[in-house]
Amino acid sequence: MPVADEITINSAVQRCVNAWREALTRKNCKDPVDPGVWERDYAGKAYRKALPWLSTPDNVDAFIACVAQGLAIGAIDPSHATKLLYAAQVAITSRRARLQADKEARAEKADRAKKEASTPSPSPLGTKGADGAMAAPQVPAPQAPQVTRDRMDALLKEYYAGQIPTEPAPEPFSPTLKKAPAQAPPPPSPLRTDDREAAVGSTAGA
Numbered sequence: 444m445p446v447a448d449e450i451t452i453n454s455a456v457q458r459c460v461n462a463w464r465e466a467l468t469r470k471n472c473k474d475p476v477d478p479g480v481w482e483r484d485y486a487g488k489a490y491r492k493a494l495p496w497l498s499t500p501d502n503v504d505a506f507i508a509c510v511a512q513g514l515a516i517g518a519i520d521p522s523h524a525t526k527l528l529y530a531a532q533v534a535i536t537s538r539r540a541r542l543q544a545d546k547e548a549r550a551e552k553a554d555r556a557k558k559e560a561s562t563p564s565p566s567p568l569g570t571k572g573a574d575g576a577m578a579a580p581q582v583p584a585p586q587a588p589q590v591t592r593d594r595m596d597a598l599l600k601e602y603y604a605g606q607i608p609t610e611p612a613p614e615p616f617s618p619t620l621k622k623a624p625a626q627a628p629p630p631p632s633p634l635r636t637d638d639r640e641a642a643v644g645s646t647a648g649a
Contacts, residue, residue, distance in 0.1 A: 455495045455505035456512050462493040463518045483517065490518040494527070497534040507531050 464475065466486035472478045478486065494509050495502045510527045513519030519527070 450495050450502055450505055452501075452505045452508045455502075456509050459490050459493040459509045459513065459518070460516070462489040463487075463513075463516065465489065487513075487518050487520065487523070491523065491527075497531060500538065503531055503534050503538075 463486045466489035467475050467478055467482055470478075470482045470485055472482045472486075490513050495505045497503055497506055507528065510519060510524055510531070514521065514524050
């Protein structure tokens with residue numbers, strides 16, 4: 444049998460016909476056009492054995508042509524031809540399914556490669572980049588204490604409402620006033636001579 448990829452339709456049909464004729468010759472068939480039942484069955488098996496394999500699209504075409512030729516010359520019975528043609532149909536469907544699967548796989552691979560080429564790789568520093576990673580943490584600024592200001596506002600309201608007597612404000616609220624210097628107490632007055640003598644005498648008499 445020739446190599447599968449070297450088979451053509453004409454060569455395949457010719458090989459089957461040659462197998463048919465050789466089988467009839469071995470059976471000493473005197474009328475190859477209308478052989479007997481036993482000769483026809485024997486030569487028909489030889490014809491079917493010479494059919495090409497259903498391995499490639501060319502072989503499938505050659506197989507169908509050989510079956511049709513066998514029906515024409517009486518080498519293949521119609522009941523056998525139905526089964527052979529069904530086998531060829533299965534081979535065609537299987538090959539189409541394989542081609543479609545290969546096509547989809549190539550398209551999917553191309554789409555995946557295109558997406559990988561167009562999608563940038565993520566940065567190890569995060570989605571915001573190095574600027575976002577190097578930014579200092581936000582610390583709220585300290586607020587000024589509100590106790591003194593609120594207290595002063597309350598005092599002013601009380602002052603204008605007449606609830607505080609009109610007297611000089613305490614020292615914290617009157618920073619412009621100067622504190623008067625503290626005066627030293629007056630020195631004790633010296634005792635007179637008479638008083639000192641009297642005091643000494645009273646002490647001695649005691």
